[in-house]
Amino acid sequence: MTGYLYYPGCSLKGSGAPYEKSLLAVFSALGQELKEIPDWNCCGATAYLSVDQDMAVAMAARNLAIAEKLDGQDVVAPCSGCYLSLAKAKATLAEYPDVRARVTAALGKASLPYEGRVAVRHPLEVLLTDVGPEVLKKRVTRPLKNLRVAPYYGCAILRPYPGVPSPQAPHSLEDLCRVVGATPVDYPNKARCCGGMLTAGVQSVGLRLVEILLCEAKAADVDAVVTTCPLCQYNLEVYQERICKAKGKDVRLPILYFTQLLGMAFGLDDHALGMDQLLRVPLVAPCAGVKA
Amino acid sequence: MNPPAEAPRIGVFVCDCGFNILGVVDVPAVVKFAAALPGVVHAEEYKYMCSDPGQDLIKKAVQEHGLNRVVVASCSPTLHERTFRRVVSEAGINPFLFNMVNIREGVSWVTEDKVQATEKAESLIDAGVRRVTLQEPLEARSEPVNPNVLVIGGGIAGMHASLSLANANRGAKVHLVERQPSIGGNMARFDKTFPTLDCASCILTPKMTEVKIHPNIRLHSYSEVVSVDGYVGNFDVTIEHKPRYINEDLCIGCLKCIEACVFKDARFPNEFDLGLAKRKPIYIPFPQAVPTKVLIDPHDCLYLRLGTCKKTCIDACEKDAIDLEQKPDRVSLKVGTIVVATGFKPFDARRKPQYGYGVLPNVYTALEMERFLSPTGPTEGVPLLQDGRKPETVGIIHCVGSRDKNTNEYCSKVCCMYSLKLAHLIKERTGAEVYNFYIDMRTPGKGYEEFYERLLSEGLKVIRGRVAEVTKAALTRAEKDHLIIRAEDTLAGFVRRIPVDMVVLAVGLEPQSDTQELRRMLNLSCGHEGFLQELHPKLAPVSTATDGIFIAGACQGPKDIPETVAQAGAAASEALSLIHRGVVEIQPYTAVVNEELCSGCKVCIGMCPYDAIGYDEEKRVVHVTEVKCKGCGVCAAACPTGAMDQQHFRKELVMAEIAGVI
């Protein structure tokens, strides 16, 4: 029973395609198997939970029940939103017997017994704990020297079901940056909100949050911001021009996935990492990367 | 053993303990059950068995029904076994023909299930009745109480207890053991104390000196208690003096050696100043230290670390006091009572990383601020920023590590008050604007609320809300180059960002990190937060479950100086009361040998931790020295032939008890 089960969620199949590409490329470069959960469904995200708790939990739990039925390996959920929905469903089922009774009854009808056996994990933590910095470092062929990076976690993998160690002062991305030879800057806003759905709903508020994050990264003179979540990446990347125009300041910055950063250092191909699908790529990399 | 002389006539008395037991256990049913047990001739229920009428009821029943054995089913024996043994003995029955069954702590307090609780109470009483049937009359022996006292910890609690004891207890010694090079504890770090703002050293230093010169106190500074054996009235204690590398008797505290040390600059963090100031390898912790003797830190001293140095300190010392070859030395003492006053440890602010301690500049703990405010501290009483400027704005964050599910749930009790004190002193010394961020302002105590009012009228800004974070990510020009404290103002109903120059973290009080080792050495218990546990929270606040050992001050839980001193006085008086009584009763739970069964294999001799068993060459059997035996029972368990047994815990008794519960 080796490898991991992979729960992509909708983002990685759509706007977050570069995340999926780079994730799969990096895992395969490390010889770690990621097996997509067959017939997975929507995680329910935050929206459904506010409409009908039982239904929302049942939807997320269905994915976990399928995983249990397979080999019961750990489920890797790269999208922070999915990670949160799955973790929350698992915790709710463990804590509230009444919800559990209703949800397991529903899943039972689909011959999907649920026992809560599989772990839900974020790939950032999987890479750092299971594979480990030493092994990652050995795989680096193109150290990203001189690359200054703002590590940005967003909220969903930190609160309230921490997916990485030390959630009050996370350091996993910083550790990863050091592994690839880049310089993580002190980025005090690293756990703040990216605006989430507010960038669509209440744009004035959502964009203000994005602006704060970008200005802070600019002030730290970074070459790129590295993210762990497709929604964070999207919010930080696509509204840059609009903010520049509205506020008369330059907030343009490359916004990468941490898996792209790792892939670049592994010397993987741009296209395989989905670099060509980003609006901006850091200047010093990938082409300017120096051989070790 | 001999069968009981007369047929057992057992009385069972079941206590309601108000609603404590009655609320969960069906007491009338239990009484009915007990009445039907073999040997039981009388069973009854009462509201409070330990009360005077309850005690009389037992005595009366003994008379009326001619009882010769008694079982009381109520609370834990640690609470009232002594009470009921006395009652039984006053009624004319040997106190060891009594058995106490715990149906409160072990039953009604641990479940809400009435059926199960009643069943468990019944089976425990069944066990208790079977056991008492086989119990034998025994005699407790009494022993003199050694009048010497051991006090562990030389903070304000330990010093006050030592002085009270030394003043009253003529002719005996108080041994005060302090692990630091100087006594004084945390109070020695403060400049002023709340709510009166009186000078801490003015009230502390005279006490420290008195401890030093008192003829009845022997101060063991820079020492550790390494072992404690024995029992109330007769403890054997071993103390280790750590090497100071100075002969304490010769050193006059002239400090010439410090001046002469080959290290020209002070470059090692001074523990007393929490690392804010530096010292040399040879140093004195602070100017008023008691004893006023220098010491050398072997980790910093060139000679002690590397074996080579010009040893200029030795030449400088006119008294020949420096001894770089000094080794730790141990002394053994006998004492009759022990007072534990080991104080607290401040909460480690790094455990709340969102407040930036250790990462952001100019973020300090309250204890560090106490040192900044002290005239003998690193900035001579005026708190300064790292760039040397006076701060213009300071934020004090309350409840750091306290009242927090992630760290400690309890309130640390003194931090609201000391935060107000610090706010006043910071304003006084720097003229800074001070903001206190609190959850609830807790100021109960004489003159405490008035102190809070005074601070408000002095213009202190208070904001109600737990601080979310301290950050240096500025959003506006006003915030630039400041620390920004972000908190929800729960009275105004919005989130505030307050830029300040300096942040002070009001860290809570935690148990000392070695409390568990201390607990094991002294056979004490700890509450769930880890502080030492008193025998009873209301009625025996300084006693412990181990007779003859008392606790005082912050080692028992967070408290301020007035409360600490009151407890220290109480602990001293409890110890004195034992000393003046002069004798203690020793339970007769010793081991006994049945010589007929003993094969002389001597297995027990090697097992006995107290060296209480000897071998009779002539009879070829072992014998027990009663005064040495502590009744641990190891030998009885080890004996292959069943010759060794322990009084009041004989095998039949234990087996009968087990048969009752299964």
Ligand SMILES: Cc1cc2nc3c(=O)[nH]c(=O)nc-3n(C[C@H](O)[C@H](O)[C@H](O)COP(=O)(O)OP(=O)(O)OC[C@H]3O[C@@H](n4cnc5c(N)ncnc54)[C@H](O)[C@@H]3O)c2cc1C
């Ligand atoms: C920042 C701050 C400010 C405060 N300000 C005030 C104030 O203004 N007014 C007020 O009333 N209260 C104040 N307090 C509370 C006050 O500090 C305590 O009430 C007081 O220190 C408790 O005294 P203690 O002797 O019990 O403990 P401590 O002062 O902690 O002393 C314990 C002593 O025991 C020693 N020790 C520990 N373990 C051992 C061992 N195993 N063997 C030998 N020795 C040992 C320690 O080295 C120490 O010397 C403040 C507390 C803090 C944190």
Ligand code: SF4
């Ligand atoms: S031996 Fe050397 S380093 Fe050590 S205290 Fe003396 S002079 Fe200083």
Ligand code: SF4
């Ligand atoms: S005393 Fe005040 S600051 Fe200290 S924990 Fe209690 S409420 Fe918080």
